Every structure is written in C-alpha cells, then in structure tokens.
Amino acid sequence: MSQSVISVLPVNHMEEAEKFFALLDFQRLGDKAPAYRILVAPDGGELHLTQAVPGWVDASRNPFCLYFRRPDVDRLAQVFSARIIGNSAPSLKPWGMYEFAVNGPDSVLIRIGWPKSSPE
Numbered sequence: 001m002s003q004s005v006i007s008v009l010p011v012n013h014m015e016e017a018e019k020f021f022a023l024l025d026f027q028r029l030g031d032k033a034p035a036y037r038i039l040v041a042p043d044g045g046e047l048h049l050t051q052a053v054p055g056w057v058d059a060s061r062n063p064f065c066l067y068f069r070r071p072d073v074d075r076l077a078q079v080f081s082a083r084i085i086g087n088s089a090p091s092l093k094p095w096g097m098y099e100f101a102v103n104g105p106d107s108v109l110i111r112i113g114w115p116k117s118s119p120e
Contacts, residue, residue: 007066009108010052012059017049017105023079024068024112057106065109073098073114080112092116 011017018028018037026039026047035051047066057064070076073090081088083102090100090113099113 004046006046006048008048008050009064009066009105010050010057011105011108012052012057013105014049014051020105021047021049024070024076052106059107062107062109065111066104067111067113069114070112071114073100073112076112085109 009017014034014037018026018039021039025041025043026045027041029038029040037049039047039049045068077084077090077100080100080102085101085103087100090098092098093113096115097113098116099111101109101111104110
C-alpha cells in the first residue's frame with residue numbers, strides 16, 4: 001500500500017452525502033456505520049465521511065472544499081448540470097484547469113477539473 005492523504009469530510013446527513021459521492025463513482029467500503037464511512041472509487045480514490053457534531057457544519061457558511069481531479073469533466077458536468085455554480089458548463093481557468101464547481105453535501109464546495117491547455 002502506498003502513502004496517501006485522505007480527506008475526512010464532516011457532514012450533517014450521512015445518507016445524503018453518500019448518495020452525492022456515488023455520483024462521482026464512490027461506493028461504501030465495509031458496513032454502513034452511523035458515524036463514519038469510508039468511500040472508495042474504482043480508480044483508488046478514497047474519501048471518508050464523519051458525522052458532524054450538531055451545529056458545527058453550518059451549510060450557510062461551510063468552509064470546506066474538495067477538488068476532484070478527473071479526466072471525465074464533461075460527463076460529470078452533465079451529471080451535475082442542475083447544481084453547477086455560475087456558468088452552466090466547465091471552462092478553462094487561468095491556472096490551466098478545465099473545471100466547474102457545484103454545491104455538495106451541506107454546501108461544501110466541490111470542484112471537478114482536469115489540466116488542459118484548451119477545452120475539447
């Protein structure tokens with residue numbers, strides 16, 4: 001096993017969060033625990049969810065952000081089309097990423113992108 005950094009995202013509604021991340025191809029590893037879940041993607045990506053302490057994660061001012069570096073940006077933009085923030089399509093950013101952003105569980109900012117010199 002290689003070393004890695006894995007985000008542990010606090011959420012208010014575990015079931016809703018798990019369903020959201022299933023849209024990004026994440027599936028639960030192991031049993032359905034009420035307060036902590038490990039999600040894995042086919043490409044080896046891993047994300048952990050933990051039940052937030054009541055009142056700690058406020059969706060109106062959630063400071064968390066997750067960035068998913070994925071080559072299937074356009075496909076995922078279709079999956080999340082009703083949730084895209086700002087423009088209705090991914091765009092090339094000045095920092096060289098072709099990306100878009102959505103509101104995730106508890107309004108966590110989710111950015112999905114891939115390095116490109118120009119959109120396909």
